Amino acid sequence: MASETLNERSRRTGRRALFLAVPIALLSIAPLVWALISSLRPGEDIFRFLYPISWETFIPSRITFDNFTTVLTGPFGMALWNSVFVTAVSVVVGLALASLAAFALACMDFPGRSFIFAFLVICFLVPFEAIAIPLSTTFRDLGLANTYTGLILPALGNGLAIFLLRQFFMGVPSSLAEAARMDGLGWFGIFWRIYLPLSKGPMIGAGLILFVFQWQSFLWPLLIAPAPDVRLAPVAIADFAQETGVNYGQMFAAAILTAAIPLLLVLFFQRHFSGSNANSGSKE
Missing domain, CATH: 1.10.3720.10 (MetI-like)
Structure with missing residues (x-):
């Protein structure tokens, strides 16, 4: 019973750590992801969808490898x-x-x-x-x-x-x-x-x-x-x-x-x- 309680506590702690780590990781890589996506956009689209932030900010509607x-x-x-x-x-x-x-x-x-x-x-x-x-x-x-x-x-x-x-x-x-x-x-x-x-x-x-x-x-x-x-x-x-x-x-x-x-x-x-x-x- 004590072992099961300990396992439950460990899983609960792991879930809390995961819920905290995932948003921090996403915030950390967001600038790099945006730079990568911007490098695949035409020049006129780079800052077009920056504000307000929407799905088009990180998902380009037009992709080009010219850059x-x-x-x-x-x-x-x-x-x-x-x-x-x-x-x-x-x-x-x-x-x-x-x-x-x-x-x-x-x-x-x-x-x-x-x-x-x-x-x-x-x-x-x-x-x-x-x-x-x-x-x-x-x-x-x-x-x-x-x-x-x-x-x-x-x-x-x-x-x-x-x-x-x-x-x-x-x-x-x-x-x-x-x-x-x-x-x-x-x-x-x-x-x-x-x-x-x-x-x-x-x-x-x-x-x-x-x-x-x-x-x-x-x-x-x-x-x-x-x-x-x-x-x-x-x-x-x-x-x-x-x-x-x-x-x-x-x-x-x-x-x-x-x-x-x-x-x-x-x-x-x-x-x-x-x-x-x-x-x-x-x-x-």
Whole structure:
């Protein structure tokens, strides 16, 4: 009887949580849904049904893909490709550097290790906007303006990714490394054959952090790479607002395309991202 009462209470609590969560979720995604629908409307229909709100606000009476076609075949298509390339290189190289740095800080004992880790933590707590302008001046003096290298370099040293990977590596049983050392493996062999295979979930999580930081970057690409041939998607979206007016249909289409790529990646890697060090191979 008590068990049935407990089950009834749990179901009642679940229904209340659901009734509260569904409206909040709908309100959260409503702007994104409206932007998607607006990108499929002709220009004259975008604000036509905005007030008063009716079913036509979210269900278009006329659908066109002209906005997406124009956006992809215009300068924004090149900007989107630039974002994909720059972000992919940033994630691959940045993840390699972050994992090696995290392994060294977690497993190797050397003078100044604690100081270096504290310095990294302080660095990623400093807003990038605070150093973006002087850093862009330095990059211009080095001839890195309007280059892929200039866009990629600041994204490689991500302190948050190093911090997360270090915390995971510290949770791996040290007996695994000791056994590998007895078998003749060096530090890189231990990292490559033991720590790296165990860190699939944290590596994907760190990779997603690197991806999001680079993909959504606006100020740095605006400062260091304003040229059309190296312009990135977030900067190119702003180009749809001209002095003569704003092309909202194309702007919404560009925004949806820019948001779709990280959304698909997060959905694809969600189960890996939520994983932790539950399967570390050994427990102490």
